Amino acid sequence: xxxxxxAQTEISVVEKEDVTLDCVYETRDTTYYLFWYKQPPSxxxxxxxRRNSFDEQNEISGRYSWNFQKSTSSFNFTITxxxxxxxxxxxxxxxxxxxTDSWGKxxxxxxxxxxxxx
Amino acid sequence: NAxxxxxxxxxxxxxxQSMTLQCAxxxxxxxxxxxxxxxxxxxxxxxxxxxxxTTDKGEVPNGYNVSRLNKRExxxxxxxxxxxxxxxxFCASRRTGDGNQPQHFGDGTRxxxx
Numbered sequence: 194x195x196x197x198x199x200a201q202t203e204i205s206v207v208e209k210e211d212v213t214l215d216c217v218y219e220t221r222d223t224t225y226y227l228f229w230y231k232q233p234p235s236x237x238x239x240x241x242x243r244r245n246s247f248d249e250q251n252e253i254s255g256r257y258s259w260n261f262q263k264s265t266s267s268f269n270f271t272i273t274x275x276x277x278x279x280x281x282x283x284x285x286x287x288x289x290x291x292x293t294d295s296w297g298k299x300x301x302x303x304x305x306x307x308x309x310x311x
Numbered sequence: 312n313a314x315x316x317x318x319x320x321x322x323x324x325x326x327x328q329s330m331t332l333q334c335a336x337x338x339x340x341x342x343x344x345x346x347x348x349x350x351x352x353x354x355x356x357x358x359x360x361x362x363x364x365t366t367d368k369g370e371v372p373n374g375y376n377v378s379r380l381n382k383r384e385x386x387x388x389x390x391x392x393x394x395x396x397x398x399x400x401f402c403a404s405r406r407t408g409d410g411n412q413p414q415h416f417g418d419g420t421r422x423x424x425x
Contacts, residue, residue, distance in 0.1 A: 300356075303352060
């Protein structure tokens, strides 16, 4: 069963609009970690943000913000005032706690393509 | 600071050929990982190495072998390449000691098998 679901395949916006990316996850662990990665057209994967399961405080970092809600198993990510350079595929990922934290295996969603036009 | 380096960046193989993808990190990380990325499926874990001297299977290990040569290097081998292994392969590493540590990825190897 897919543990990370990104239902939005592609989102197209005009520059300066806000973009919210949805992520729903599934886990039985009480301790887990959630991440967002960005993959620009050049292909590399860039770490953006992370959140522990025991910390539901939502934060803002520059133009990025995230909304973590354990009650709905969601970890949504928002880009405020989008720019053309934000055009990329964005991946949500889940890391579940194993017998030792050195596992750290990531389970990725299918990704959401964001297209920002001038 | 190079981070995670993968070689080669591109490769074309014929069905049945063998090949080793190389990965090295200079961040003194204990854990290393190999993923494959296929269209519409995100990244899937092939093998991982929690620490030097250990390796374990991930979600899609069939057709692959790995070697954790030392703390820095983690190689992925295709013994008899098949067209279904056409994909983009990513190596990653991670500092241990805290489950919150993110993985750092190489730039990927684009592999085509004819």
